[in-house]
Amino acid sequence: RALLWEAGGGGRAAGGDIRLGSAPRLALEPLGGKREALEALGGKREALEALGGKREALEALGGKREALEALGGKREARACARLRAAVRVPTVSREGPGAADEVALLRFGRLLREEFPAVFESELVTHDLVANFSHLLTVRGADGGRTPYMLTAHLDVVPAPDYGWDVPPFSGEIHQGYIYGRGTIDDKHSLMAILEALELLLQRGFVPQRTFYIGIGHDEEIGGDKGARNIAKVLESRGVKLDFLLDEGMVILDGVVPGLQIPVAVVGVSEKGSLMLRLRVRTETGHSSMPAKESCIGILSAAITRLESNPLPQQFGSGPERALFEYLSPQFNFPMRVVTSNLWLFGPIFSWVLGQKPTTNALIRTTTAVTEFHAGVKPNVVAPLAEATVNYRIHPAQSVSEVLRLTEEIIADDRVELEVLSSMEPLPISPFDESATGYWTISKSITDTFPDIVSAPGLCIANTDTRHYQKLTSALYRFTPVWNKLEDIPRYHGVNERISLQNYKQTIHFYFNLMQNADQEEPLIKHFHTEDL
Ligand SMILES: CCCCCCCCCCCCCCCCCC(=O)N[C@@H](Cc1ccccc1)C(=O)O
Numbered sequence: 410r411a412l413l414w415e416a417g418g419g420g421r422a423a424g425g426d427i428r429l430g431s432a433p434r435l436a437l438e439p440l441g442g443k444r445e446a447l448e449a450l451g452g453k454r455e456a457l458e459a460l461g462g463k464r465e466a467l468e469a470l471g472g473k474r475e476a477l478e479a480l481g482g483k484r485e486a487r488a489c490a491r492l493r494a495a496v497r498v499p500t501v502s503r504e505g506p507g508a509a510d511e512v513a514l515l516r517f518g519r520l521l522r523e524e525f526p527a528v529f530e531s532e533l534v535t536h537d538l539v540a541n542f543s544h545l546l547t548v549r550g551a552d553g554g555r556t557p558y559m560l561t562a563h564l565d566v567v568p569a570p571d572y573g574w575d576v577p578p579f580s581g582e583i584h585q586g587y588i589y590g591r592g593t594i595d596d597k598h599s600l601m602a603i604l605e606a607l608e609l610l611l612q613r614g615f616v617p618q619r620t621f622y623i624g625i626g627h628d629e630e631i632g633g634d635k636g637a638r639n640i641a642k643v644l645e646s647r648g649v650k651l652d653f654l655l656d657e658g659m660v661i662l663d664g665v666v667p668g669l670q671i672p673v674a675v676v677g678v679s680e681k682g683s684l685m686l687r688l689r690v691r692t693e694t695g696h697s698s699m700p701a702k703e704s705c706i707g708i709l710s711a712a713i714t715r716l717e718s719n720p721l722p723q724q725f726g727s728g729p730e731r732a733l734f735e736y737l738s739p740q741f742n743f744p745m746r747v748v749t750s751n752l753w754l755f756g757p758i759f760s761w762v763l764g765q766k767p768t769t770n771a772l773i774r775t776t777t778a779v780t781e782f783h784a785g786v787k788p789n790v791v792a793p794l795a796e797a798t799v800n801y802r803i804h805p806a807q808s809v810s811e812v813l814r815l816t817e818e819i820i821a822d823d824r825v826e827l828e829v830l831s832s833m834e835p836l837p838i839s840p841f842d843e844s845a846t847g848y849w850t851i852s853k854s855i856t857d858t859f860p861d862i863v864s865a866p867g868l869c870i871a872n873t874d875t876r877h878y879q880k881l882t883s884a885l886y887r888f889t890p891v892w893n894k895l896e897d898i899p900r901y902h903g904v905n906e907r908i909s910l911q912n913y914k915q916t917i918h919f920y921f922n923l924m925q926n927a928d929q930e931e932p933l934i935k936h937f938h939t940e941d942l
């Protein structure tokens with residue numbers, strides 16, 4: 410039992426490889442025969458459900474001991490199997506009209522209904538299908554006088570080309586204690602864990618005191634304009650106001666913050682804005698044997714070089730990043746503790762240090778990413794047009810108009826046309842003072858689940874569906890309890906996205922704790938404990 414959930418968890422323990430892939434007879438031998446194998450696994454149906462099929466079951470299990478250790482308990486095995494099944498449905502969002510895979514989106518909806526019968530059949534739960542593929546669950550609380558809260562997640566994923574992955578990205582394979590696949594940390598893990606926690610609580614007869622909503626968007630990865638936006642509209646039309654909302658966003662960082670001695674759970678209390686800018690240069694085309702002195706490609710390249718060599722000014726101290734370091738100050742090692750306790754003095758040097766790495770640089774300034782470049786039509790034709798896309802993520806201390814003005818100043822060339830493709834101002838800072846019940850409910854649930862780490866408010870550097878819910882509450886928080894070491898950060902939207910089995914179990918525990926903590930008036934007391942899971 411312990412091995413399954415501890416392998417790879419928090420990067421601390423290395424589990425054994427349970428993908429053996431040997432012939433069925435070889436797999437059966439160490440188990441002592443088919444009947445014994447099935448008995449060990451609690452029954453044929455459970456074994457097959459947990460592992461996704463007979464052949465896979467046999468391939469995955471190398472021996473009796475490994476089988477028992479790997480499966481832990483039936484409940485854990487089933488939860489793990491359900492996440493793997495979710496990963497196998499390729500709910501990929503692509504840019505452009507008609508790009509949604511409607512078959513996969515519908516299949517995913519069916520999977521949710523089949524896998525969580527207690528949720529979907531409960532008298533306490535109402536299910537609304539929104540914009541054909543998104544889901545809104547209302548879990549009716551006993552005390553209608555209390556303000557509801559909301560948990561959100563999304564079921565779509567970014568594309569995942571096969572190359573570069575150790576296992577196919579939509580296989581949900583388990584490898585060395587991790588479930589691999591697109592969506593395992595963005596964001597099917599949180600969606601499935603929320604429903605796992607609710608399923609279990611409902612099975613145990615839990616009746617929440619206050620109503621809560623679960624919003625599951627189907628197009629977050631392309632802006633959420635159909636899913637989350639319409640879920641929010643449904644709630645607005647019903648006159649709903651929320652105490653707080655929790656979505657994906659920030660995570661647990663282990664060894665990512667320089668000088669911090671313990672892992673920190675960063676709860677995003679604000680979110681950077683965004684500006685997608687198209688740069689365009691047009692020049693006379695013609696025969697490449699008689700080129701003009703400058704080409705549109707050269708002009709645009711020079712503009713881009715100026716943007717990259719002139720990052721926008723650092724803003725350290727004027728956004729929620731300052732609170733993060735003040736909260737964490739006692740946890741830093743000796744020299745950093747002095748620095749972070751005296752930011753009035755060391756602010757400029759600390760900001761310079763943060764600016765040296767992409768992850769921490771993202772906290773302190775509006776970032777400039779040149780993401781696309783297109784030009785030219787033929788090797789012997791002078792290019793008529795060069796285009797590039799620049800994606801700014803705007804620090805809360807700046808605005809879209811300020812970033813546009815600075816861009817024009819840096820480029821300083823009228824031949825470069827600017828077109829705003831989309832823009833979004835940074836989101837306001839949600840409350841995290843003593844009276845912020847949502848923040849403290851999340852914070853307590855983090856501590857209940859991970860007693861040895863600290864939590865702190867911080868800035869979410871990517872964008873989430875939360876902006877669609879701004880009319881419902883000003884208390885928007887962004888956090889899922891994914892445990893990240895520095896080397897794990899590129900897995901988001903990258904290759905080898907994965908979650909450890911232990912970390913997935915912790916994710917379920919987190920929501921299980923949260924659903925109970927959210928009901929409590931001070932002091933926060935739970936009825937059920939995660940040890941019972
Ligand atoms: C104290 C040091 C902190 C160092 C920072 C470390 C950062 C670690 C961050 C981990 C990243 C987690 C990201 C998860 C959420 C991703 C959400 C997302 O991908 N959103 C898209 C949404 C979008 C927006 C606009 C158009 C299309 C899609 C995004 O691009 O932001």
Ligand SMILES: [Zn+2]
Pocket residue numbers: 563595596629657
């Ligand atoms: Zn996401």
Ligand SMILES: [Zn+2]
Pocket residue numbers: 567595630902
């Ligand atoms: Zn994403």
